[in-house]
Amino acid sequence: MPNALTEAFRQPRPPVIGDPSKASGEYKKKKRAKNVSGTLVRIWKYLARRKLKLGLVLFMVLISSALSLLGPYMIGVAVDDYLGGDGALWGLGWAGFLLVLGVVYLLSPLTMFLQSIWMIEIAQETVYRMRVDLFSHLHKLPIPFFGKRQQGELMSRVTNDMENVSGTLNSSAIQIFSSILILFGTLGVMLSLSPLLTLLTFIVVPLMALGMRWITRRTGPLFKERQSNLGDLNGYIEETLSGQRIIKAFSQEDRVKREFAERNERIRLSGFWAQTISGMIPKLMNSLNNLSFALVAGIGGILAINGQVTIGVIIVFVEYARQFTRPLNDLANQWNTLLSAIAGAERVFEIMDEEVENKDEGQASKLDKIEGAVKFEDVSFGYDEGQTTLSDISFEAKPGETIALVGPTGAGKTTLIQLLSRFYDASSGRITIDGREIGSIQRENLRSHMAFVLQDTFLFEGTIRENIRYGRLDATDEEIEEAAKLANAHSFIVRLQGGYDKKLTNGGSGISQGQKQLLAIARAMLADPAILVLDEATSSIDTVTEIKIQQGLQRLMKGRTSFVIAHRLNTIRQADQILVLKDGGLLEHGSHDELLAQGGFYSGLYNGQGVQEEAGD
């Protein structure tokens, strides 16, 4: 019959560090925090912003540590004076002495309370600032960075890892400092009272150090692994929640559950061992504490009988022995929390060290207005080294022209747009806007002159009005309605319950695909850009909405240089230029009539299978 004990024995063996042959594959990968001192210095830079308050906290820690040394010492003095001392009690008499003792014991918790609330305030502010920095840094990172990371894992760094740092700063930092103070203070007083008894108390210290070392060498990597497993699980949850429809549509629920269980199991395992091993610390410390207590009491008793020490000194020692191992115990406990927080902080700083997208923009300029002349000269690009996604692309678009990008899937249409908007930079060749190389224009400024209407319109949580306002934050309500009317979105918006104030949630799940596109057109209309990027929807939209979208787009494109990843014959025919891309190269280039006359790939598509089906396939 299985019970808790037998279950516990079934746990896999803990990792054996230092003996790779015994370590399981899972654990071989784990790492300690890589740069503890560097990470601490960086945390300190945040803490140092509240130097004054921190100084007050340290002052309180000093006082509370001194008080906790003074209390037992005074009791020793009282005992010795009572048992035949001169009864002077520091010249205070019993009443005065007891009063001072009372004050000492009352002040102690008060100073602890003050240091604790002040430190919590500093800690919360520090974590708040770190989170702000992390979040704003995340938003400065280039698109390729996000391509390589799981969103949920990144989210975990902003939440879980930061929370870990917060928890440690709240309590552990003070405790570590006060433990060190009490430790050295106790040692000083002990030595002055009886070096022999001090030595006895100290016998357990090497054992404690060895035990601690054994434990922390095992728990440090485990805590780090647990954090990273947690990030991994977060990533998976985020991915499966956003991919709900696909999971259901392909009946993948069981596989998803299995994969979740595997990741969850990894957290359970690393958490189990991290907690189990670190849980041994208090037990070990307690046992060694008792040993030291027994030694001091036993041998101290013999010394007292021989008249070598007073009873008061033994009382002080017994109390100090306890007090002396307590900070060691606390240090050991806090050490683990500290390691886990450092691992968390390191993961946070890792992101902050990622190079931001606009690091090289010191010299780049801003343009107030652009005409919209776009030129590609022998532009080549590959996402990965050694790979060529686009090669030698050259064309010129005059302001206000419509350029249709046509070609089979994977031909490089989206990539071309990504280069124009500088989500990626070309490996060779030149891209200019109004004759200026785009590398010399600040990315943010460049993109402010462009607007995007993509197939998959992303709507944020908020009202319809707020979502349209995304195009230009200072737009008035009237301007928003005007843009919506031009985009043909107004009529459907006013029919919705709540109209412009209808709240959209979860990426706009309450409205249709076509309506989302109309909102995207309104948003772009409001932005009033010189360059427009359209990715025509391939999904079927009802004819009425389709006509509305087309009308909205026509109005939007008027007077702007428009790049259209085109799927519809109508759009392609009306374009000023058609770029036919194939395998990353510009296969054909010209107007609809010119390309038909050439009798090449495009005319084959058009006459044979029909552009509508094949163009953007």
Ligand SMILES: Nc1ncnc2c1ncn2[C@@H]1O[C@H](COP(=O)(O)OP(=O)(O)OP(=O)(O)O)[C@@H](O)[C@H]1O
């Ligand atoms: N982030 C990326 N990293 C590596 N390769 C990529 C990346 N994005 C796209 N590619 C590759 O680059 C090539 C061109 O892709 P691109 O998205 O530009 O094609 P497309 O013509 O827009 O296709 P579609 O019509 O299907 O959207 C493809 O082979 C694709 O696999």
